[in-house]
Amino acid sequence: MSTGTHPDTWSLRRDLRLAGWQILYEQRAFWRNRARAFFSFLMPVMFLVIFATIYHGQTIRGPHGAISYDAFFVPGILAYGIIATTFTNMAMSTSILREQGVLKRMAGTPLPGSAYVAGRIGSTLLITTEMTVVVLVIGRVAYGVTVRGATLPGLLAALVIGSASFTARGVGIVRYIKNAEATPAVINFAILPLTFISGVWFHSNLSTGITDIAKVFPIRPLAHALQYAFNPFTSGSGIEANDLETLAIWLVVGVFMMARFLRRPAGD
């Protein structure tokens, strides 16, 4: 009854290919659940429209001159969108998969846990990329916000390091949340207050004390690095080294958390 033996045996190449297939299956499952797919895209777009309605036409006075508020909130919303599609989405879906026993079932198959998680991360980053493109296109078409070619490296660096950092912690944090019902509360607690002091939603001249606190956490560095790349007065490549450094440190923390989670993905 068996259809015979596969020509190959275990190898890194085969595991990478398995991770690639996993991206495909995860994507298929994601887009097939239309309500989930539509609304996870709609959230950042909706915020974009709301903030544009409130602030369109206003300007922010900066050290080099006034910039349009649009050039501030488009990257801010983009930062929020990245956090939502990577950190929030990963933490929520992973804890639900654990609760439902999907992770346990996967742990019983020969697929290495790292290949499975790599596939899920790959799928998440695809979704993040798609969301980024949608926000950038709307920002450009509707509000005329563009990134100059010169500061494009800064934008890409912030996108890549920021997404990796938030994705890793999204997976890793599940290790510390005992049940899926607690996850939304924990995630909101970890994200929402910080977005308000991190200059994601509005530009404010908050006291330096609060800004110093926000600088330690990864949300402000991501938002700020993106805003820096979008700022028409930014000179050079648009790379904000301090922000990327903080994001990179949080990426290392995230990878450690994720490694701990991967030791027993299905729980004890």
Next chain:
Amino acid sequence: MNAIEVTDLRKSYGDREAIRGVSFTVAAGEVFCLLGPNGAGKTTTTEILEGYRSRNAGSVSVLGLHPAERPRELREHVGIVLQSCGLQEDLTVTELLMMYRRYHLRERDVDELIELVELGEKSSARARELSGGQRRRLDLALALVGDPDLVFLDEPTTGFDPAARRQAWTTIRSLCQLGKTVFLTTHFMDEAQTLADRVAVMRDGAIVAEGRPEEIGGRDLRPTEIRFVLPPERSAADLPELPGAEVTSEGDRVLVRTREAVAATARITAWALEQRASSAASRLRSRRLRTSTSR
């Protein structure tokens, strides 16, 4: 070679000893059943063998490997049906089988498997659209997709209606014909009797009996009870001799306890006809054998 060897296995959760020195072996190609009530330690034992749980003491070998280390080789050759387990709900039956098949070096044909578990009509339905019984059959198909040598089935028919159970039994029996080793847990005596080559009865974390299903059944076989109402103006003393039976009566109601239920029923019925008693007046009721473990 034995597929599974377990020696003096122990497992505690805090102060509670869930597994108290369990030993058994399962030969390759055998259908072995762990029979016992809920909370006996069946699932804990199974999950230690599958590599999901750690043990406190004793030695365990599955296909010659140590499950606690979760070696990939073991996962290649073992199929697992857990008691309850989630799925990627938005994928279809065929897609799920194709996906899980890819993880294995050895594979079985997906269409053949769908036919085996009789999910042909549901092959393009998403997992979330399946009924409980259909999901359970998909669980089995997913466990078989890597063409395993050893299959763990943890209470595969719990929650099934009688027809679905019989259908599942047919499928499981077909595994035996393929020469697979099957490790089964159940709390149904009849399931153990129907499917298993060998049964170990587990209670309170220990194995209390082990043997072929007939032997286990024989040990636990309790007398059949026959109850009826005597015809008018007859007493229990008028009944024919019923060898080996214990007869008690209260007024016109009689209770016969016997291990020779067929013979006793024949004699009582013949006697009743002789007495020209109307059959409507006699009521026969028998109790099926019950296993001591289901109390």
